Amino acid sequence: MAKSNFEYVRDFEHETRCLPNTWIVVRIDGKGFHRFADLHDFVKPNDTRGLTLMARAAADVMFEFTDVIISFGHSDEFSFVFRKNTAVFNRRAEKLSSLVTSLFSSSYVFHWNDHFPDTKLRYPPAFDSRIVLYPTDENMKDYLSWRQADVHVNNLYNLSFWSLVLKGGLKPCEAELKLRGTLASDKNELLFQEFGINYNQEPPMFRKGTTLLRKSVDFLGKGKRTIVMPYYCDIIKKDFWDTHPELLKQGKAGSVEFHEGMEFFEIKKCS
Amino acid sequence: MAKSNFEYVRDFEHETRCLPNTWIVVRIDGKGFHRFADLHDFVKPNDTRGLTLMARAAADVMFEFTDVIISFGHSDEFSFVFRKNTAVFNRRAEKLSSLVTSLFSSSYVFHWNDHFPDTKLRYPPAFDSRIVLYPTDENMKDYLSWRQADVHVNNLYNLSFWSLVLKGGLKPCEAELKLRGTLASDKNELLFQEFGINYNQEPPMFRKGTTLLRKSVDFLGKGKRTIVMPYYCDIIKKDFWDTHPELLKQGKAGSVEFHEGMEFFEIKKCS
Amino acid sequence: MAKSNFEYVRDFEHETRCLPNTWIVVRIDGKGFHRFADLHDFVKPNDTRGLTLMARAAADVMFEFTDVIISFGHSDEFSFVFRKNTAVFNRRAEKLSSLVTSLFSSSYVFHWNDHFPDTKLRYPPAFDSRIVLYPTDENMKDYLSWRQADVHVNNLYNLSFWSLVLKGGLKPCEAELKLRGTLASDKNELLFQEFGINYNQEPPMFRKGTTLLRKSVDFLGKGKRTIVMPYYCDIIKKDFWDTHPELLKQGKAGSVEFHEGMEFFEIKKCS
Amino acid sequence: MAKSNFEYVRDFEHETRCLPNTWIVVRIDGKGFHRFADLHDFVKPNDTRGLTLMARAAADVMFEFTDVIISFGHSDEFSFVFRKNTAVFNRRAEKLSSLVTSLFSSSYVFHWNDHFPDTKLRYPPAFDSRIVLYPTDENMKDYLSWRQADVHVNNLYNLSFWSLVLKGGLKPCEAELKLRGTLASDKNELLFQEFGINYNQEPPMFRKGTTLLRKSVDFLGKGKRTIVMPYYCDIIKKDFWDTHPELLKQGKAGSVEFHEGMEFFEIKKCS
Missing domain, CATH: 3.30.70.3000 (tRNA(His) guanylyltransferase (Thg1))
Known part of the structure; x- marks a missing residue:
């Protein structure tokens, strides 16, 4: 030992x-x-x-x-x-x-x-x-x-994605396709027009x-x-x-x- | 952003x-x-x-x-x-x-x-x-x-120390003093003589x-x-x-x- | 190969x-x-x-x-x-x-x-x-x-040491002993008194x-x-x-x- | 100081x-x-x-x-x-x-x-x-x-390249082009056929x-x-x-x- x-x-x-x-x-x-x-x-x-x-x-x-x-x-x-x-x-x-x-x-x-x-x-x-x-x-x-800055980018994307899936009835792959190439302004617009969400009023x-x-x-x-x-x-x-x-x-x-x-x-x- | x-x-x-x-x-x-x-x-x-x-x-x-x-x-x-x-x-x-x-x-x-x-x-x-x-x-x-090897050394010491304190009624500092400089064989002997513990039969x-x-x-x-x-x-x-x-x-x-x-x-x- | x-x-x-x-x-x-x-x-x-x-x-x-x-x-x-x-x-x-x-x-x-x-x-x-x-x-x-700062400290010491050895005729160990514990001011003084060297006029x-x-x-x-x-x-x-x-x-x-x-x-x- | x-x-x-x-x-x-x-x-x-x-x-x-x-x-x-x-x-x-x-x-x-x-x-x-x-x-x-292994690969290439340039009269870019894609056996053959060099007898x-x-x-x-x-x-x-x-x-x-x-x-x- x-x-x-x-x-x-x-x-x-x-x-x-x-x-x-x-x-x-x-x-x-x-x-x-x-x-x-x-x-x-x-x-x-x-x-x-x-x-x-x-x-x-x-x-x-x-x-x-x-x-x-x-x-x-x-x-x-x-x-x-x-x-x-x-x-x-x-x-x-x-x-x-x-x-x-x-x-x-x-x-x-x-x-x-x-x-x-x-x-x-x-x-x-x-x-x-x-x-x-x-x-x-x-x-x-x-x-x-x-x-x-990463939070902002991810959150805007995720909110758009899950709105499309959970409220818009899209399949995940469809939502992904729809968001591909969109700008921040596009996503803001989509959230407001399709789901009545004002992004700036999110928590x-x-x-x-x-x-x-x-x-x-x-x-x-x-x-x-x-x-x-x-x-x-x-x-x-x-x-x-x-x-x-x-x-x-x-x-x-x-x-x-x-x-x-x-x-x-x-x-x-x-x- | x-x-x-x-x-x-x-x-x-x-x-x-x-x-x-x-x-x-x-x-x-x-x-x-x-x-x-x-x-x-x-x-x-x-x-x-x-x-x-x-x-x-x-x-x-x-x-x-x-x-x-x-x-x-x-x-x-x-x-x-x-x-x-x-x-x-x-x-x-x-x-x-x-x-x-x-x-x-x-x-x-x-x-x-x-x-x-x-x-x-x-x-x-x-x-x-x-x-x-x-x-x-x-x-x-x-x-x-x-x-x-470290387990052995520590465990033999700790068992001796806590036996002296919990069963022998020594204060921690007294137990420490008593064990200072002792060899493994001394501690084995102490455990056996004073507390009836056979170290090799410990779990x-x-x-x-x-x-x-x-x-x-x-x-x-x-x-x-x-x-x-x-x-x-x-x-x-x-x-x-x-x-x-x-x-x-x-x-x-x-x-x-x-x-x-x-x-x-x-x-x-x-x- | x-x-x-x-x-x-x-x-x-x-x-x-x-x-x-x-x-x-x-x-x-x-x-x-x-x-x-x-x-x-x-x-x-x-x-x-x-x-x-x-x-x-x-x-x-x-x-x-x-x-x-x-x-x-x-x-x-x-x-x-x-x-x-x-x-x-x-x-x-x-x-x-x-x-x-x-x-x-x-x-x-x-x-x-x-x-x-x-x-x-x-x-x-x-x-x-x-x-x-x-x-x-x-x-x-x-x-x-x-x-x-290191140059200064070393150079003042070395100049004193070698002056004592080369001009003062001391053995290296004697020079070392003489300089032990001296301050910068002591060495400046020694250079000036014993060897006529004004340290600040060194190159x-x-x-x-x-x-x-x-x-x-x-x-x-x-x-x-x-x-x-x-x-x-x-x-x-x-x-x-x-x-x-x-x-x-x-x-x-x-x-x-x-x-x-x-x-x-x-x-x-x-x- | x-x-x-x-x-x-x-x-x-x-x-x-x-x-x-x-x-x-x-x-x-x-x-x-x-x-x-x-x-x-x-x-x-x-x-x-x-x-x-x-x-x-x-x-x-x-x-x-x-x-x-x-x-x-x-x-x-x-x-x-x-x-x-x-x-x-x-x-x-x-x-x-x-x-x-x-x-x-x-x-x-x-x-x-x-x-x-x-x-x-x-x-x-x-x-x-x-x-x-x-x-x-x-x-x-x-x-x-x-x-x-690297010596071998490089040396065989370099010997071929410089033989083509110095003895064969090719321009460097022509020699490079000629050797592109060749195997070791190709280069051995080229050295022997064109320049009479037996690679294995090189120093x-x-x-x-x-x-x-x-x-x-x-x-x-x-x-x-x-x-x-x-x-x-x-x-x-x-x-x-x-x-x-x-x-x-x-x-x-x-x-x-x-x-x-x-x-x-x-x-x-x-x-």
Whole structure:
């Protein structure tokens, strides 16, 4: 049982640290979620329960990793942005990437029943992840803009497709054919003319994805608490970054005022 | 919403493929499991429910990744060995590592109630992971031997420690002091003299960890099915590899005969 | 001779691209140059011939790699800074690093006789190299400042040491002992008191290292030519970067006016 | 001049160690050698002086790196194989790769006049390099076989091409057209029929490339010395590895007997 004879195998391990002074993004992405959504009767083309569950799991990641200053998700993917000077786990790429993915996955299952009280989870889902570095603020903002532009393109297509299938009675292949080569303006027109849908009045969560920010809030004089707040707004325009200046300054969580009906996530206390 | 202006950010992504013709090991490890075990009243020093839940989650990984030919775990860690010529996900390191970790984590939560029917899961646990390459069969076997030798060392210590604390009435710091500098033989003697424990008669699962192998079994003439079987045996000695020759030959799952009371895992069917 | 049977070995090759939008620095460093300097009778503590030969080789690198906007060297090391948006060789790290090192090395030998006309080169010298990324202008400038601060510290020590040995008649170990724990001010004082040396009047090349910049010059109306010019100035202070604004703007080579006795390097034409 | 303010930039450096227990191959490759060969009047299609100079530079690398057990080259490329358990420079990839390339390059220039006494070197040549890992003996041997198979294919083509151009009077584009799509047998036939060349009687150095091995030789009783010997033989067949068993055993240099006219390289002594 000579332990020392085997310990040499540790030398085969390899550690990569993220370049200092760069933004670290971890993006997770559902594996086989078409099938998963079908099997669990997700509403097409957007299931609010599913999207809120994703946000719930993402919020858990933000409570665990306080250096994640913003996260953004839609459909079955979510991106987590660590501030560029984070020193958590010495910026070890594998540590950051695996822990984010693991926590997100276990949290997704953990909160399933709260979001799908009438649907039994059939099997444990899985998410892959990748880690990407962005050297400048501009690059990092463009990354998030890229993801939000993607939401728009996908959502407009999916809404048109499922309207044609579910309301228009087309077969999937027919709907696909009809949409091929159409521009955004064509799809807007089709939605309005054929289905009376004004795309711009669709729920912002569907059109803009979910942006999560860490905020400090005073609950009616009971003291400050840190929460994670969802926003369903444009994050491409400069306005967003001006409204939340703590993000680029890598400062403390911004303050928000409490109001009735406010939507937010808090960490589950375990004591 | 000019998507193309942002797509350049994809160029910042980076992909690493595992060196061909080498064994790929993914090892996951629980984060903060001391606290997790305390909070969920895990039996000290070994909790059969917790260990079996780990094995259950590991079996799910083996059902998803059929190129994992052997996995080995103990305590809050588990190692998965992909056969050296696997081509799954083009051997992309991030894909393999993140999906194994994610599936393991969500499976752990998914199966929690089956293993801890009387204990509510208080929060979603997380596991980190690392990926390591081993060029030769010898190196890969030495890796597994290293992990099993570790089980022995840790388990003998923990059993001694908790016997002193729970049965001997020592405070943790006293127990620690008493064990400092003792040899394996000292601890064996202490267990036997003071607590009447014959270490070699402790459950093999505690002393040897859990080894999972993919096997083919004929269920009483109802046809062959692929199962994942747990073994609690020595995997350091040559004998183990002789008994399961398919492992190093990277061949098909070996056959086992069905018998009453046989312990095994099967995948949950989702149809 | 079936070629195709062997071509699979190409899959073992691995390519790393430098993160986009980051400064790329390649630093080369002489291997065993203490012995090399001794064997070729380099003047202590600074040999102008050796330093100029280093600069000559570095200039060749700058003529080959027009995306190197600044290089800085002293003693047996030289650093080359590629502009942050360079696309040369698709930013492949191995290509950039190896070609810079190789060209520098062969150029050093190629020009040896011009700089050491009376000293036969006894064996081919070697330089190692490393590649480092810096995400911001500030980081890149701090890198160069680090190297220049190093020149100062080393040169003051070396001048003191060799003065004590060559002029003061101390043995090397005595000189070392005498300098142990001294501050910069102590060494300045010692040089002045014992050897009449005013450190600040030492040649700038020795005190500040050699900075090479690409410049455009009009040779007395015979048309613009691109040259590489050596500077022996402070590159730590803001002033340097203000004087050469093209560096951070990643713009075209700045212009300089020709004057008699001007020191510069031009590429050897091969036609 | 506060040095410590800048030293943080060292954290941006990154070090990769080669996986243990794997063969390490460094392959260098001339940059722009078509032009270099033209400008220095290399004989077409093979210039013995150029090939021998390459071997001379490669031998210098083998004298410096005693863990390189075999090297193989042809045309303007050379591969160096470090034994799989080498610990030189802690297996740091950048160190190994850069020093091999640098030494090769400076040695090439250093020995130029010995091999091209009548041709002045016009400019310093450059070589790029890459580092590749091979986990098994089989993979490493296949790597070398791949390179030697390449020599055959290229040499047969080049000999045919230059025979057509230099002896047959064809223009380069005509020769290219004539050879397009031809098999090896076609080219053999063409060489024999049109130019009376029996390909198999061409010099082995041209057909098989140059293999360098480290050997121990007793110079007529004057004591053992370590030399580097060139071989121009088939290294694809098993026979080669049987004849030089020290290679795969990673043992000491094999012994050879001295004989008159024996071709070999010795290191230049510098004392």
